[in-house]
Amino acid sequence: MKKIYVKEEVCIGCxxxxxxxxxxxxxSKDIIKAFKxxxxxxxxxxxxxEEGPLSFAVQCRHCDEPPCLEACMGGAxxxxxxxxxxxxxxxxxxxxxxxxxxxxxxxxxxxxxxxKIASKCDLCPDREKPACVDGxxxxxxxxxxx
Amino acid sequence: MNxxxxxxxxxxxxxxxxxxxxQKEDIVVISKEPYRVYSRPLISYFLAGxxxxxxxxxxxxxxxxxxxxxxxxxxxxxxxxxKKQKVIxxxxxxxxxxxxxxxxxxxxxxxxxxxxxxxxxxxFTTWDDAKxxxxxxxxxxxxxxxxxxxIGLKATESLQMLDVGVTxxxxxxxxxxxxxxxxxxxxxxxxxxxxxxxxxTENTVAxxxxxxxxxxxxxxxxxxxxxxxxxxxxxxxxxxxLLGDASVKCNRGIVVNDEMQTNISNIYAGGDVAEATELxxxxxxxxxIWPVAYNQGSVAGSNMIGESKVYQGGLSMNSIEILGLxxxxxxxxxxxxxxxxxxxxxxxxxxxxxxxxxxDDVIMGSVFVNSIDRAGIITDLxxxxxxxxxxxxxxxxxxFGYVFFPQKERLEKLGA
Numbered sequence: 001m002k003k004i005y006v007k008e009e010v011c012i013g014c015x016x017x018x019x020x021x022x023x024x025x026x027x028s029k030d031i032i033k034a035f036k037x038x039x040x041x042x043x044x045x046x047x048x049x050e051e052g053p054l055s056f057a058v059q060c061r062h063c064d065e066p067p068c069l070e071a072c073m074g075g076a077x078x079x080x081x082x083x084x085x086x087x088x089x090x091x092x093x094x095x096x097x098x099x100x101x102x103x104x105x106x107x108x109x110x111x112x113x114x115x116k117i118a119s120k121c122d123l124c125p126d127r128e129k130p131a132c133v134d135g136x137x138x139x140x141x142x143x144x145x146x
Numbered sequence: 147m148n149x150x151x152x153x154x155x156x157x158x159x160x161x162x163x164x165x166x167x168x169q170k171e172d173i174v175v176i177s178k179e180p181y182r183v184y185s186r187p188l189i190s191y192f193l194a195g196x197x198x199x200x201x202x203x204x205x206x207x208x209x210x211x212x213x214x215x216x217x218x219x220x221x222x223x224x225x226x227x228x229k230k231q232k233v234i235x236x237x238x239x240x241x242x243x244x245x246x247x248x249x250x251x252x253x254x255x256x257x258x259x260x261x262x263x264x265x266x267x268x269x270f271t272t273w274d275d276a277k278x279x280x281x282x283x284x285x286x287x288x289x290x291x292x293x294x295x296x297i298g299l300k301a302t303e304s305l306q307m308l309d310v311g312v313t314x315x316x317x318x319x320x321x322x323x324x325x326x327x328x329x330x331x332x333x334x335x336x337x338x339x340x341x342x343x344x345x346x347t348e349n350t351v352a353x354x355x356x357x358x359x360x361x362x363x364x365x366x367x368x369x370x371x372x373x374x375x376x377x378x379x380x381x382x383x384x385x386x387x388l389l390g391d392a393s394v395k396c397n398r399g400i401v402v403n404d405e406m407q408t409n410i411s412n413i414y415a416g417g418d419v420a421e422a423t424e425l426x427x428x429x430x431x432x433x434x435i436w437p438v439a440y441n442q443g444s445v446a447g448s449n450m451i452g453e454s455k456v457y458q459g460g461l462s463m464n465s466i467e468i469l470g471l472x473x474x475x476x477x478x479x480x481x482x483x484x485x486x487x488x489x490x491x492x493x494x495x496x497x498x499x500x501x502x503x504x505x506d507d508v509i510m511g512s513v514f515v516n517s518i519d520r521a522g523i524i525t526d527l528x529x530x531x532x533x534x535x536x537x538x539x540x541x542x543x544x545x546f547g548y549v550f551f552p553q554k555e556r557l558e559k560l561g562a
Contacts, residue, residue, distance in 0.1 A: 094191050
């Protein structure tokens with residue numbers, strides 16, 4: 001399956017991927033409204049790690065045998081049999097954080113939108129390319145099959 | 147014919163794995179509970195009213211149909227005839243199997259307590275338990291919860307949210323003593339007290355008082371507490387009742403090898419009933435947690451249909467949030483005396499606490515209170531027994547992540 005990969009040698013840590021992720025997963029999909037009007041603000045489902053000149057983005061790797069899926073006691077996480085993506089059902093999630101305990105990439109966030117639920121990369125199902133990849137100015141993020 | 151006794155995480159793990167390889171093998175699921183597969187850990191959320199009945203179900207309505215599974219729900223297995231390869235039901239019916247998976251889970255441990263038969267005394271393991279508790283909580287004002295472990299505190303949280311006053315009685319000197327370390331337990335205890343929960347430690351209930359209905363409890367030291375309900379939530383023990391004389395080897399739980407096979411080659415076991423290899427010690431242990439159950443079921447299912455899969459060993463871990471205070475604890479959280487190195491970090495203003503336990507530069511355990519984000523990176527290092535010598539000083543950083551890993555390991559991990 002196509003996944004998002006990072007080229008750390010060209011990532012400058014601008015965090016536009018985080019911003020584009022927030023906008024894409026906002027109600028309005030409008031950058032100003034997403035940041036100024038939607039309270040609490042949606043969380044980015046991608047994390048930029050940075051230390052000195054080194055930086056890169058990390059998001060769900062959509063594992064073949066996802067530990068989060070085994071750990072999810074509410075049955076909110078599943079693998080889309082068609083795309084292979086690990087998908088999250090907000091309505092079934094109770095926020096037990098078992099997924100946070102087992103995700104090897106630290107790629108599952110605690111959403112702060114009132115209901116306490118987990119939030120993770122969904123590969124932007126409404127787009128051809130995920131928003132983080134599309135908006136990366138240095139093509140440090142790529143969406144490809146490996 | 148593959149027969150599975152039990153209908154929870156291990157059963158689902160087995161079914162889903164079998165169907166990854168094979169669509170034709172017959173699968174029969176027998177369960178004494180009448181429900182299609184639901185999530186037992188959600189019973190406390192159900193009790194609190196945070197989760198309604200439709201969300202209790204772990205898989206979609208068509209789960210059995212789409213996986214081509216025949217169900218026999220509401221049927222109790224009373225025995226196994228391993229010679230004739232038959233499972234015996236309480237109504238006398240016998241079901242033949244070629245491969246059997248025993249995934250009967252745990253049952254509540256109830257110590258002998260005088261008067262525990264009285265109306266208003268509950269255990270807290272099944273959906274029916276939660277329904278009974280929810281009904282009683284409507285009129286109850288005070289509850290005593292026996293046991294300050296995970297089940298006891300989840301029951302406490304829910305009762306508190308239903309405006310029932312709760313006193314927790316715990317035998318150990320602190321709550322969550324099996325999963326958390328001393329410091330984390332103290333933080334949780336402080337948090338609970340601030341929320342109005344009363345906690346009594348190093349004590350236990352000697353007698354449930356009242357004629358036929360609970361009116362209070364008498365503790366071992368003589369203290370009396372008035373209450374309308376008592377919840378016995380000490381923990382679960384492997385439910386091996388139905389084995390009878392099937393000559394399946396049992397220690398604390400059903401002993402299995404790394405294929406989840408018992409001493410009888412066509413009988414497998416998985417989940418809270420099984421005693422399998424523990425990852426860090428290599429010893430056989432019962433680890434009654436959801437992810438381990440699912441994984442053991444998956445390994446069993448695979449091997450039952452001849453697809454070899456080896457169990458990697460189970461790791462004890464818990465993610466427990468009580469009344470808004472999240473905690474995560476993995477592996478060895480209370481190291482014995484010896485060559486262990488312990489790193490801790492505590493920020494009192496945030497009530498945030500982190501700890502890692504190392505042995506020979508390999509992480510053996512972790513504890514997180516309030517600051518739990520990305521805890522899974524550490525869990526993965528524990529599982530894979532990674533040598534962390536080169537970045538161990540960064541493990542407790544708030545921004546700890548792959549950026550501190552040596553480049554080769556980072557690229558291998560993130561490039562996959």
